[in-house]
Amino acid sequence: MVSRLKQKIFQTIHGGNLVYNTCWEDPRCDRALMKFDQNSRIVMLTSAGCNALDYLLDNPISIDCIDVNPRQNALLELKTKIIQHADFHLLFEWFGKGYSAEANALFREVLAPDLSEYSKNYWERNLHFFTGSRWRKSFYWFGSAGSAAFMLHKRLVSRPHIKQKLEDLLVCSDLSLQRDIYEQLEPLVLDGFTRWLLNRHVFQSMLGVPQMQQNLAKEGYAGGMAGYIRECLRNVFVEQSLTENYFWKVYLQGHYTTDCCPNYLKEEYFPVLQKSVPRIKTHTSTLSEYLKQNPGTYTHFILLDHQDWMATHNFPALEEEWRHLLLNSVPGTQFLLRSAAQSVDFIPKFVHERVEFQSAANFPSLPIDRVGTYVTTLKGIFKY
Numbered sequence: 001m002v003s004r005l006k007q008k009i010f011q012t013i014h015g016g017n018l019v020y021n022t023c024w025e026d027p028r029c030d031r032a033l034m035k036f037d038q039n040s041r042i043v044m045l046t047s048a049g050c051n052a053l054d055y056l057l058d059n060p061i062s063i064d065c066i067d068v069n070p071r072q073n074a075l076l077e078l079k080t081k082i083i084q085h086a087d088f089h090l091l092f093e094w095f096g097k098g099y100s101a102e103a104n105a106l107f108r109e110v111l112a113p114d115l116s117e118y119s120k121n122y123w124e125r126n127l128h129f130f131t132g133s134r135w136r137k138s139f140y141w142f143g144s145a146g147s148a149a150f151m152l153h154k155r156l157v158s159r160p161h162i163k164q165k166l167e168d169l170l171v172c173s174d175l176s177l178q179r180d181i182y183e184q185l186e187p188l189v190l191d192g193f194t195r196w197l198l199n200r201h202v203f204q205s206m207l208g209v210p211q212m213q214q215n216l217a218k219e220g221y222a223g224g225m226a227g228y229i230r231e232c233l234r235n236v237f238v239e240q241s242l243t244e245n246y247f248w249k250v251y252l253q254g255h256y257t258t259d260c261c262p263n264y265l266k267e268e269y270f271p272v273l274q275k276s277v278p279r280i281k282t283h284t285s286t287l288s289e290y291l292k293q294n295p296g297t298y299t300h301f302i303l304l305d306h307q308d309w310m311a312t313h314n315f316p317a318l319e320e321e322w323r324h325l326l327l328n329s330v331p332g333t334q335f336l337l338r339s340a341a342q343s344v345d346f347i348p349k350f351v352h353e354r355v356e357f358q359s360a361a362n363f364p365s366l367p368i369d370r371v372g373t374y375v376t377t378l379k380g381i382f383k384y
């Protein structure tokens with residue numbers, strides 16, 4: 001009963017909102033693991049679309065982005081149209097700063113005529129994400145994950161001693177100093193209220209973490225989701241330098257900077273993106289449905305962490321998805337998946353007979369994962 005109610009809450013949030021306003025998986029690791037090239041035909045989940053744009057830099061033939069949430073596809077479509085029809089300066093205003101005073105004019109005159117009907121209607125209703133409201137002056141404070149981040153951020157920066165330490169953290173380029181600042185911040189940030197909030201199902205749903213994934217994540221951690229998140233935060237703020245960590249910095253400050261942002265927001269890559277962005281296509285459906293309707297020989301499937309969503313509550317759908325993935329693979333096709341679970345034992349048995357999986361931990365020269373919230377990253381190679 002409680003579990004059905006929790007599922008309903010997640011479905012209501014996920015079914016009515018843009019959830020992710022930025023991708024939450026590190027494409028630098030993905031590209032090192034997957035080795036995309038000019039022969040790659042990639043199928044991936046859309047999320048916020050940042051990573052599809054990143055993969056374009058490896059010059060693949062095609063990238064098909066699938067998402068059941070049409071708002072996520074509308075976000076990627078908006079990004080691609082700005083890249084195609086505007087200049088770097090405007091792209092950085094919208095998606096680097098998250099704020100553009102001229103958003104209305106560009107939208108009406110240039111972008112809207114080239115957007116799909118759904119995307120045009122969606123952004124007509126939600127253009128204030130970019131023009132700001134009284135309190136929220138950044139796109140990164142909108143969408144359900146952005147709103148959750150905004151609440152936490154506001155609470156933290158309303159206290160001057162925390163605000164100062166967060167600012168020190170943002171400019172710190174020395175790892176041992178960064179550790180010192182974080183050790184001082186941790187008990188202030190993860191106080192009783194924040195820990196309570198992090199353990200609330202509604203809050204996790206806003207962040208895009210359904211009940212099934214919460215269950216997988218908190219296994220083995222004292223303190224539930226708050227305990228899991230504390231470990232993740234320590235992994236990021238104590239073990240690695242924040243200098244290039246645009247994932248966490250965007251939620252600490254509400255925007256990117258030109259020297260710390262996803263690749264698609266770097267000026268040097270703008271010309272290549274303008275040329276290759278038509279290779280990205282978006283599709284609103286489940287991954288299984290997409291593969292049923294669009295059979296093909298794909299070289300890479302980027303599954304993000306979405307199988308956590310099916311692992312415990314919808315195993316038949318997970319099996320069906322794997323059947324379609326295998327049907328559309330050729331020897332050498334690669335799979336990338338992440339999970340909040342320590343051991344991914346939910347992959348169906350028949351898959352292991354045909355796909356060889358390796359943990360990313362077996363690739364010692366891999367760049368550090370700046371997101372730091374997935375316990376498991378797996379690369380699979382289709383054998384036959």
Ligand SMILES: C[S@@+](CC[C@H](N)C(=O)[O-])C[C@H]1O[C@@H](n2cnc3c(N)ncnc32)[C@H](O)[C@@H]1O
Nearest residue numbers: 023024025045047067068069072286287305306
């Ligand atoms: C699994 S979520 C996770 C977010 C991710 N870790 C990231 O990088 O932002 C990514 C997207 O997958 C979509 N999704 C979940 N299950 C799906 C499915 N079976 N088929 C297609 N899209 C799905 C969600 O709507 C969401 O936008």
